[in-house]
Amino acid sequence: MVKYVLKRIVMGMLAIFILASVAFFMIHAVPGGPFDADSTEMSEEAYRNLEAKYGIDQPLYKQYWMYMTNLLHGDFGESLQYTGTSVADLIGRGIGATARLALCALIFSVVVGLTLGISASLRPDSGLDRFCTALSTIGVSLPNYVVAIILMFVFALKLKWVPVTGLDSYKCYFLPVIALSLNPIAHLTKLTKTSMIDALNQDYIVLAKAKGMKKFRVVCLHALKNALLPVVTYVGPLISSLMIGSFVVENMFTIPGIGKMLATSITMRDYTTLTGMVIFYGVTVIVIGIIVDLVYVLIDPRVKYD
């Protein structure tokens, strides 16, 4: 087990090395430099100075070598866009907002999705079941910018219950969290319902009842624990994608998260920030992957890694 985790960490580091290299070269393969847009107002000399300052005048392999050695020390370099700010600081500034939103959306979608899924599995063909089916179908197909626009229009502009943008008060969280959660709720409801129906039909449920276990315990312990495996498989990647932050939602609600930052760094050709963020995403995905594997072992003793 420990050996497996260590192996996963080493593999993860290797993956990040490759990812960093690919990101570095791909970004440098794109024509145009970071200071191109301003070059008309800049003298040739100032331009050269800037390039020298950030090492952009060096040959590519040297830039790569520098970048990688710095990376090993946990240094993503300095942002090309905001002079004097390190990429790590920049990510640190954005991650707070994104993480808070992600956590709220995660808890909200897991609680709602599981509750709906379990209830629907207990009463097939009831009104609630049909509602869940409708919700899953709509939630899966509606893109979140549409949801965001509708929510914004109804609750912020018309009813004025909550602010339109920003993340200053707790009220600001409602709309972006709902916009982020609708799709996960749709998936989780459907997934939970299917795997609960399957679990409830198993023989071990009959034995649990025969032992005299009350219905609540039969459903919420004997069936749910078995039904949770496919749910965990979905929740892992969900956490990663929420942590990466949503371009769309963060942009629409003007939330200073890292999703918005990524968008800006692309348009501004901010190489260092961009590579830094790609690596940050890679690390997030890999770490969460390892955690999900560990959770698997906790839930299902039959899962063995070697």
Place this chain on the structure above:
Amino acid sequence: MHILEVEHLRSFFTTDNGVVKPVRDVSFKLESGEILGIVGESGSGKSVTMFSVMGLLAKNGYVGQGRVVFEGKELLHIQPGEDWVDLRALKEQKEEYEKKLEDIRGKDIGMIFQDPMTYLNPILTIGFQMSEGLKRYFHLSNEECRKRNIEMLEMVGITNAEKRLSQYPFELSGGMRQRVMIAMALNARPKLLIADEPTTALDVTIQAQILELMQELKEKIGMSIILITHDLGVVASMCTHVIIMYGGQIMEEGSDMDIFYHSRHPYTEGLLNSVTTYDEKTKAKRRLEPIEGSPPDLRKPPIGCAFVDRCKYAMKLCKEHEPPVMQLSDTHSCKCWLCNPEVTALKEGK
């Protein structure tokens, strides 16, 4: 006193291919402290009968009619409906019955199932699963549960009991899982034990050991047992009261003497003739004359006698009319036209 009375029980399953009727008017009474054997080929409705009584029918299964009385208390009473299709009412009655049984199952009535591979929860430890009932009904502490579980596992012949408690079902062999299930059911010292082919998965030595244990507990705590099996040898050595089931109906019922020495039903005769014997000389198992043919389709059971298609004495009458249950003595009854004196008189007159 009767510990369990079942009257006119009918159960059915709704399926995509129509309604399956595996229990068709089954009645029996179980004397407190006796061991009742229910025998019949597979598919004759033995399991479904007991599942109905325990309120454990699958989602698509319903009791359509019947009365169940446990220790003199009426638990279920469903009058025969106009037809069997008022599912909503039956569903409500089913849920109500299941709720009523929640406090009886596991404590007063224990059940052992046929298939050891699927009935244990795959992701909970043996110890956890064994303790659940003890905690619910006897409020034992973890330590007390552990002691009791170890004792019980040793009684059913499991070595290394302490270690087994922290293992999961997939780490145990089929025979061991079956014994765990038996230990689990006996743990609460139920008044009635329903054992659905409990030893089919076990080898002969362990089978004997388990049966002995069941008998011992029966004496010690006055437990009554319903033993479902297709092994007539086991019935002969254990049971004092025997029911022969076929096609969802009771064909013959009587004491062990009635069934083994004075059987009257052609199906019982067939079963007795097909007993697997063990040849001392060749050390080979030998099956004598199995009954030809296969059990009836329970979606469209025969109008007359359920056994008519395979019976070597079948008459025209048997095809057209269902034979009534004939009471042959205080203990012995038989559902066959041949037991009807008028029919035999007619036959002989011919």
